[in-house]
Amino acid sequence: MNIASVIVDVPARQIDKTFDYLIPEHLLGVIQIGMRVIVPFGPRKIQGFVTAIKGESAFKQLKKIIEPMDLTPVLNQDLLALGDWLTETTLCYKISAYQVMLPAALKAKYEKKLRITKAANLEKLFDDIQGIFANRDHILWQEAVEKGFLSVLQKEVTKGNVEIIYEVKERVKKKKRKVVFTKISRDELISEKAGLTAQAIKQQKVLDFFIQYGNEPIDVHELLAKLGVTSSVINGLMKKGILLQKEIEVYRDPYEDRTFTKSNPLPLTADQENAIKPILASIQGHEHANFLLYGVTGSGKTEVYLQSIQKVLEKGREAIVLVPEISLTPQMVKRFKGRFGDQVAVLHSGLSIGEKYDEWRKIQRQEVKVVVGARSAIFAPFQNLGIIIIDEEHETSYKQEENPKYHARDVAIQRAATHRCPVILGSATPALESFARAQKGVYQLLSMPKRMNNQALPAVKIIDMREELREGNRSMFSRMLLEKIKDRLEKKEQIVLFLNKRGHSSFVMCRDCGYVVNCPNCDISLTYHRFNQQMKCHYCGYEAHVPGHCPECQSEHIRYFGTGTQKVEEELAKILPESRVIRMDVDTTSRKGAHERLLDQFQEGHADILLGTQMIAKGLDFPNITLVGVLSADTMLHLPDFRSSEKTFQLLTQVSGRAGRHELEGEVVIQTYTPEHYSVELAGDQDYRRFYEQEMMVRKLHKYPPFYFISLVTVSHEELMKAVSVTEKITTYIQSKLSREAICLGPVASPIPRINNRYRYQCLIKYKREPGLGHALKKMLDHYQQEMNSGGLQISVDVNPFILM
DNA sequence: AGCACGCCGACT
């Protein structure tokens, strides 16, 4: 058993298999399955994951593992198996699957260096070569490239005077803290003190401290500050062997300076009681079950989560709670930390790589029992999972758009099945797929149709903005909305204004000829950013100044379309100068902690109006909000996506739920240009069931999920014809491998037909049951492997895509 | 991916 199978850190089709390495004698028993190791690969050194340990290999000349990178495995058996499953279901590389399950800090960094060899004869080595190194031990390869030394140095490499060194480095260091302590007992310390000379006042002071304090290690800096002594005093005592110093590892705690008030379980409403019963039964019975917790906004889903977790902890097991990134607010964290204290780890994108790593290690060392986090927290390395909760399960952010293109909901169900524990999918507006599964009995439906305290759902008014325009109101506020805003300002109640910027955000257009400024590299309009007067492409990063006149017709009437939050803010200042507005969008919340600060200000009543985009649609729960205004309900209704109606409905319902959550009654005004569309109309009625039925008919008619599964193959190439012809071949091939029931639509241009000067074509596969599809797709990728390596061809496969772009 | 090897045209 001295051979390790290793998956190496090279994301390529040919390398997507295990490579065998000898475990050197001194590492026998040290190297374990699931550890990261450094291995030689061709001429370089790279990182790899040990997936098996065995006695023999089909290969003769095996190289040796250089060294392990971990003391204990970073992937347990459960996660390794999950990695295999991810590879199978999303068609990604094994290495990508493993890396996505681990914090970014564990991904290797590579350094390539040049160094003068020991064998080199310095006398004969030319001055210019030695000059390049300038007495340094090594220089970075990158430096040699930039300064043009490469060809000279490479000659020396062949002569053996200079060598190339490959290094594998860790991305972050563990945070360390210096502490001092003593092993000497109290009585001995007293006698040591008596032995000190009379001048050693400071040393006596330190000993006095330890006589009181005992043998616990204490932070050096803390001690110095406390006693007003310098480190030389400590050093003196260390020389005498009285004090000892060591470094201990500490976690970076992003919530260090905050206290969370302890909360206790609240009494449950009848709805909550009914919902939690089957969940508790499943926890008790150690059984896998999938629950869809369908509860209207304000029905108290979180309390159901909290009490379910309570039960799980009592059973000595662990809990994962997934929350969409944008609602992973301090408010949310507070609820979990308040109930479970420091048993909770939090993982979200606002943390630094090091902070994420530390939170992850707390989980791995079983120091916490609950993790609250965004999508990737689904891979938390727990050993004894007792429940997985996905809040707002319909959110699109649960689907990762890069490889591996996984959906956290699928991973959750897979993990829960192996751990025999329940999954709770919670939402006020479940994804159509989820609700359909609940209808079919695949998920168990738990309904909470009433708000806590039986508050009425807010009254919703839908305003036809075409009508407003017809009657001469060209402002972005309808008369009714404006009136209601004024009314709330008078009553000192708070208002939330929601702007759905997705869809067409502010683009630049000529008013005379209709010319829209597009990206030169991509077939998409440039987005206007006011803060630097620039237009930017969101796909390739291209930036340009706003032209002074139209490049087509030379007209100077070039202006910005689409309403940005800044523009709304300006208009508010104009018509309601007395109102105090807080604006929340990517610009005002990009700085760390800004999000929280703005919300706190609003909560404390420092503003009347909270104006924002997507990020204010969720989780806000302030008692004084009595009016919610949606400025433009239908901006994303016209996107080329079969889910656009569903997204519109979900968003509108979600936003409406922000109003009147407490004693004061709430009102919602939705402004739209398509009031007759069922997603707007039914969001107004807050009628999920009817929306579900309506939308299901549409999906059935057009053969979309949940009636059909879909997979999307996107092909891109610099040459249009190449992209088309490859897509055509793929479409024909895949179709030939499927049953007659399956439909392959292609080649068609992608919704964004060109990105970064690459043409994009796609093939959409709709199917009900095609066990052969995965194999066919893999074979197709294998077939094009060479062309993808060298020919500049890119093929991406997304099984169950969320957006068809 | 990233590297070596090898074959071909362009230059001191």
Next chain:
DNA sequence: GTCGGCGTGCTC
């Protein structure tokens, strides 16, 4: 004759 362009094939 040598340098450097990139196409091809391999990595336990």
